[in-house]
Amino acid sequence: MTNTRHHGNRHGRSEQARQAVLEAADDILVERGFAGVTVEGIAARAGVAKQTIYRWWPSKIDILLDAFVADMNEELTPPDLGSLTDDLAAYLPMLATFLTETDQGAVLRALAGQAQHDPAMATRFRDECVLPLRARDRSLLERAIARSELPAELDLDSAIDQLVGPIYYRVLVTGEPITREFTDSLIRDFLAMMRR
Amino acid sequence: MTNTRHHGNRHGRSEQARQAVLEAADDILVERGFAGVTVEGIAARAGVAKQTIYRWWPSKIDILLDAFVADMNEELTPPDLGSLTDDLAAYLPMLATFLTETDQGAVLRALAGQAQHDPAMATRFRDECVLPLRARDRSLLERAIARSELPAELDLDSAIDQLVGPIYYRVLVTGEPITREFTDSLIRDFLAMMRR
Amino acid sequence: MTNTRHHGNRHGRSEQARQAVLEAADDILVERGFAGVTVEGIAARAGVAKQTIYRWWPSKIDILLDAFVADMNEELTPPDLGSLTDDLAAYLPMLATFLTETDQGAVLRALAGQAQHDPAMATRFRDECVLPLRARDRSLLERAIARSELPAELDLDSAIDQLVGPIYYRVLVTGEPITREFTDSLIRDFLAMMRR
Amino acid sequence: MTNTRHHGNRHGRSEQARQAVLEAADDILVERGFAGVTVEGIAARAGVAKQTIYRWWPSKIDILLDAFVADMNEELTPPDLGSLTDDLAAYLPMLATFLTETDQGAVLRALAGQAQHDPAMATRFRDECVLPLRARDRSLLERAIARSELPAELDLDSAIDQLVGPIYYRVLVTGEPITREFTDSLIRDFLAMMRR
DNA sequence: TAGTAAGCGAGACGGTACGTCACGTCTTAAC
DNA sequence: GTTAAGACGTGACGTACCGTCTCGCTTACTA
Numbered sequence: 081m082t083n084t085r086h087h088g089n090r091h092g093r094s095e096q097a098r099q100a101v102l103e104a105a106d107d108i109l110v111e112r113g114f115a116g117v118t119v120e121g122i123a124a125r126a127g128v129a130k131q132t133i134y135r136w137w138p139s140k141i142d143i144l145l146d147a148f149v150a151d152m153n154e155e156l157t158p159p160d161l162g163s164l165t166d167d168l169a170a171y172l173p174m175l176a177t178f179l180t181e182t183d184q185g186a187v188l189r190a191l192a193g194q195a196q197h198d199p200a201m202a203t204r205f206r207d208e209c210v211l212p213l214r215a216r217d218r219s220l221l222e223r224a225i226a227r228s229e230l231p232a233e234l235d236l237d238s239a240i241d242q243l244v245g246p247i248y249y250r251v252l253v254t255g256e257p258i259t260r261e262f263t264d265s266l267i268r269d270f271l272a273m274m275r276r
Numbered sequence: 277m278t279n280t281r282h283h284g285n286r287h288g289r290s291e292q293a294r295q296a297v298l299e300a301a302d303d304i305l306v307e308r309g310f311a312g313v314t315v316e317g318i319a320a321r322a323g324v325a326k327q328t329i330y331r332w333w334p335s336k337i338d339i340l341l342d343a344f345v346a347d348m349n350e351e352l353t354p355p356d357l358g359s360l361t362d363d364l365a366a367y368l369p370m371l372a373t374f375l376t377e378t379d380q381g382a383v384l385r386a387l388a389g390q391a392q393h394d395p396a397m398a399t400r401f402r403d404e405c406v407l408p409l410r411a412r413d414r415s416l417l418e419r420a421i422a423r424s425e426l427p428a429e430l431d432l433d434s435a436i437d438q439l440v441g442p443i444y445y446r447v448l449v450t451g452e453p454i455t456r457e458f459t460d461s462l463i464r465d466f467l468a469m470m471r472r
Numbered sequence: 473m474t475n476t477r478h479h480g481n482r483h484g485r486s487e488q489a490r491q492a493v494l495e496a497a498d499d500i501l502v503e504r505g506f507a508g509v510t511v512e513g514i515a516a517r518a519g520v521a522k523q524t525i526y527r528w529w530p531s532k533i534d535i536l537l538d539a540f541v542a543d544m545n546e547e548l549t550p551p552d553l554g555s556l557t558d559d560l561a562a563y564l565p566m567l568a569t570f571l572t573e574t575d576q577g578a579v580l581r582a583l584a585g586q587a588q589h590d591p592a593m594a595t596r597f598r599d600e601c602v603l604p605l606r607a608r609d610r611s612l613l614e615r616a617i618a619r620s621e622l623p624a625e626l627d628l629d630s631a632i633d634q635l636v637g638p639i640y641y642r643v644l645v646t647g648e649p650i651t652r653e654f655t656d657s658l659i660r661d662f663l664a665m666m667r668r
Numbered sequence: 669m670t671n672t673r674h675h676g677n678r679h680g681r682s683e684q685a686r687q688a689v690l691e692a693a694d695d696i697l698v699e700r701g702f703a704g705v706t707v708e709g710i711a712a713r714a715g716v717a718k719q720t721i722y723r724w725w726p727s728k729i730d731i732l733l734d735a736f737v738a739d740m741n742e743e744l745t746p747p748d749l750g751s752l753t754d755d756l757a758a759y760l761p762m763l764a765t766f767l768t769e770t771d772q773g774a775v776l777r778a779l780a781g782q783a784q785h786d787p788a789m790a791t792r793f794r795d796e797c798v799l800p801l802r803a804r805d806r807s808l809l810e811r812a813i814a815r816s817e818l819p820a821e822l823d824l825d826s827a828i829d830q831l832v833g834p835i836y837y838r839v840l841v842t843g844e845p846i847t848r849e850f851t852d853s854l855i856r857d858f859l860a861m862m863r864r
Numbered sequence: 865t866a867g868t869a870a871g872c873g874a875g876a877c878g879g880t881a882c883g884t885c886a887c888g889t890c891t892t893a894a895c
Numbered sequence: 896g897t898t899a900a901g902a903c904g905t906g907a908c909g910t911a912c913c914g915t916c917t918c919g920c921t922t923a924c925t926a
Contacts, residue, residue: 093876114393118907129878134909189392192449196389197310206451214450237452238461246441248449253388254410255402256433265434273465290897314886325899330888485902506785510881521904526883584841585784588777589702598843606842629844630853638833640841645780646802647794648825657826661861682871706912717873722914 093136100126101133102147109144110183114190117144141194141201148187149208155184158216164224168243168267171220175244176258179251192252217244230274243270296322297329298343305340306379310386313340337390337397344383345404351380354412360420364439364463367416371440372454375447388448413440426470439466485528492518493525494539501536502575506582509536533586533593540579541600547576550608556616560635560659563612567636568650571643584644609636622666635662681724688714689721690735697732698771702778705732729782729789736775737796743772746804752812756831756855759808763832764846767839780840805832818862831858 104126108117119140123130137143156178158171179185191209195202217240224230230239246266250256300322304313315336319326333339352374354367375381387405391398413436420426426435442462446452496518500509511532515522529535548570550563571577583601587594609632616622622631638658642648692713696705707728711718725731744766746759767773779797783790805828812818818827834854838844 097877113395119909120907123878127878129876130908131879131910131912132877135876193389193392196385196392196448199309202451206449210450235461238458241442241445241450241452241458242438242462242465245443245445246437248445249437249441252392252448253402253444254406254437255398256437262434262437265431266438269438269465269469273468293898315888316886319899323899325901326888327890327900328898331897335888489903505787511883512881515904519904521906522882523884523905524903527902581784585781588781588784588840591701594843598841602842627853630850633834633837633842633844633850634830634854634857637835637837638829641829641833641836644784644840645794645836646798646829647790648829654826654829657823658830661830661857664861665857685872707914708912711873715873717875718914719874719916720872723871727914 094132097126097128097132098136101128101137101143102150104128105140105143106147106151106183106187109190110186114193117190141191141198142204144187144191145204145208148184148191149212151184152209152212155182156213156216158220160223164221164227164229165267165271167220167223168270169264172243172247172263172266173258173260176247176251176263179247180258189252214240234274239270243267290328293322293324293328294332297324297333297339298346300324301336301339302343302347302379302383305386306382310389313386337387337394338400340383340387341400341404344380344387345408347380348405348408351378352409352412354416356419360417360423360425361463361467363416363419364466365460368439368443368459368462369454369456372443372447372459375443376454385448410436430470435466439463486524489518489520489524490528492520493529493535494542496520497532497535498539498543498575498579501582502578506585509582533583533590534596536579536583537596537600540576540583541604543576544601544604547574548605548608550612552615556613556619556621557659557663559612559615560662561656564635564639564655564658565650565652568639568643568655571639572650581644606632626666631662635659682720685714685716685720686724689716689725689731690738692716693728693731694735694739694771694775697778698774702781705778729779729786730792732775732779733792733796736772736779737800739772740797740800743770744801744804746808748811752809752815752817753855753859755808755811756858757852760831760835760851760854761846761848764835764839764851767835768846777840802828822862827858831855 101122104122105117108121108125117140119130119133122128122140122143123133133143137146156174158174159167161167161170177185179188188209191205195205218236221230221234221236221239225232225234243266247258247263250258250262297318300318301313304317304321313336315326315329318324318336318339319329329339333342352370354370355363357363357366373381375384384405387401391401414432417426417430417432417435421428421430439462443454443459446454446458493514496514497509500513500517509532511522511525514520514532514535515525525535529538548566550566551559553559553562569577571580580601583597587597610628613622613626613628613631617624617626635658639650639655642650642654689710692710693705696709696713705728707718707721710716710728710731711721721731725734744762746762747755749755749758765773767776776797779793783793806824809818809822809824809827813820813822831854835846835851838846838850
């Protein structure tokens with residue numbers, strides 16, 4: 081490892097350039113919105129050649145996908161507080177905040193938006209973004225099953241849809257704020273159904 | 277009204293042109309996807325000058341908004357079958373089909389997608405598309421209240437979110453198909469909560 | 473005619489833009505050489521959109537062809553001094569100066585250079601540049617025939633080639649300066665042959 | 669010398685690579701024209717790294733210069749038939765064919781073309797290509813002087829210009845084919861002047 | 865007999881210009 | 896006054912090559 085700038089060699093791609101591109105894309109999205117994200121803008125901000133971007137990413141959407149995936153592990157880990165009620169009471173507001181307040185959430189919403197316009201991209205979006213997010217949702221419920229707080233035969237996918245569906249709906253469709261009351265009533269109703 | 281093409285006059289805007297633009301936008305969206313919708317393409321297909329489009333619509337999104345609103349009344353009217361259970365059993369699958377199978381639904385998904393990229397447009401989207409759609413959802417529940425099938429003090433907004441949120445979530449996020457089983461379980465759980 | 477800038481209308485292309493492009497191309501060629509002539513540079517200097525250039529000229533070479541043709545009539549008119557000897561003594565140095573010293577000549581040399589690289593362009597170069605130039609050469613000799621200074625059956629094309637060929641050869645190949653002695657000896661030898 | 673591919677050593681440059689580059693440049697020029705000659709294309713065709721090219725040649729023009737010089741000795745040697753008339757009658761058509769029909773001639777025309785665009789390159793072109801070619805022209809006339817067919821005080825440079833100038837002019841400017849009649853009349857007129 | 869260093873292939877890099885597409889603005893003549 | 900037509904300036908697109916760089920391999924001389 082040298083102290084000089086990496087300008088490309090037979091080791092393959094420059095990790096430096098990769099990071100700079102992902103960060104630039106992220107920053108521009110947050111600062112100027114999706115319409116302001118251009119390959120040229122990313123290249124300029126990252127101090128990278130346009131060709132370097134096209135060499136590694138088919139489109140700017142793929143850059144945002146990568147940027148999202150790269151940072152996803154950092155945030156939004158469902159807590160383990162010992163009971164399903166407490167876990168949900170902590171997690172759902174955390175999810176709402178993630179979706180509406182964080183830079184990561186802004187990227188996710190942009191990706192979800194683009195997925196409506198581009199079926200091929202939608203597939204990648206689901207595989208690389210939605211599935212990992214659902215894995216987090218699922219882990220929370222699986223813990224509850226392990227604790228016997230939920231029946232083992234529960235249809236997890238439907239349960240997740242009913243828990244987080246209304247939250248995504250508010251974020252992506254109605255724009256309604258997600259209050260504590262709203263998440264509490266979601267949890268209350270969900271638990272009531274489970275006990276039925 | 278003459279039998280010739282309207283080429284401008286001093287009587288105000290041409291309804292002919294307006295219709296042609298809305299239909300062209302709709303058609304192109306369905307045929308080539310949102311990325312294929314361009315003002316120039318709409319103008320060419322509608323046999324209309326670009327300037328005529330810009331005179332009446334600020335952007336292509338506004339055209340799609342108009343196109344959606346113009347046709348919305350035609351479809352998706354919640355049936356009145358005499359009982360909440362039957363109404364929901366008929367309506368939720370109808371909503372799912374509307375969102376995923378119809379041209380109208382394609383327009384709505386495109387608009388929802390664009391709303392993620394453009395906050396100003398998101399406001400118009402909610403006012404002109406989401407609110408009318410929710411009015412339909414709401415009318416179904418209000419009928420049930422009138423029939424005393426639901427408590428009068430029910431928080432309608434939350435109830436709607438819980439009923440249709442998971443459906444929109446599947447449509448816009450996971451892409452999971454919306455089966456009869458899924459809507460049935462949504463309805464069963466909803467009714468269970470109401471009777472709690 | 474208004475005092476405002478022409479921004480395009482159904483009259484067709486903007487003469488203003490056309491002139492600006494031709495002048496810009498000319499200027500850049502003279503200032504920075506052929507390698508410095510880029511469509512983007514011309515567009516920037518002319519205050520014109522790149523697309524406007526591509527709308528009317530297939531390539532930058534066609535711009536230079538147009539620029540050359542537009543200005544050709546201005547210069548290099550063979551004088552009529554009453555005798556072939558005097559006409560040639562005035563014209564050949566004038567031609568040499570035109571080719572080596574003027575902006576027009578610089579354009580012509582660039583075009584001749586590019587003609588070596590591009591057969592299709594070479595055809596246009598010959599039709600639009602070389603033929604008109606040869607018409608000037610020819611008119612001088614035809615006048616001499618009318619004055620009976622030259623035989624009527626003279627092969628004009630060969631005569632022209634022998635008179636101006638060595639001059640073009642020096643300009644395009646050897647780079648040797650074209651002195652008065654050189655043109656004088658060309659004329660002397662040519663006249664000697666004619667009297668043979 | 670081994671039977672394996674030369675992959676670099678401390679004895680200096682690889683003659684293998686040098687040859688491959690020159691041949692590739694030549695071939696590409698002939699096949700696809702000057703515009704198709706790129707450093708990357710040459711490198712790919714020669715099976716050589718781009719860096720190897722840049723190590724030894726400042727630009728692709730220098731490659732073509734080298735390629736021309738390398739092969740120049742092979743062709744276009746003025747014959748010695750015992751008399752100036754016969755020598756010229758053999759040599760001028762040979763020169764015309766060389767310029768218009770051979771791969772070498774194609775390279776020369778490309779170099780002459782580029783010389784119009786690049787003054788620095790023009791100097792090298794004259795020193796390395798034009799001067800050697802003129803040496804051939806000159807040797808023919810010098811032989812004639814030695815045979816006393818031409819006066820000793822003849823200005824050789826002017827004589828060469830008058831003999832070959834019209835030929836180069838046709839090749840580089842008018843594109844007119846160079847017929848036997850044309851070269852014959854050049855020779856006839858040249859000899860007539862000499863006897864004057 | 866092992867270093868060591870020069871030339872090599874490969875190929876990623878920061879750039880420049882290309883030619884295309886669509887944008888939103890404008891001007892005109894016809895109706 | 897609105898229309899169809901279409902040229903305009905603008906800006907981003909994705910591509911092609913440029914010339915530079917770093918790397919690991921091959922090889923032959925040198926210690």
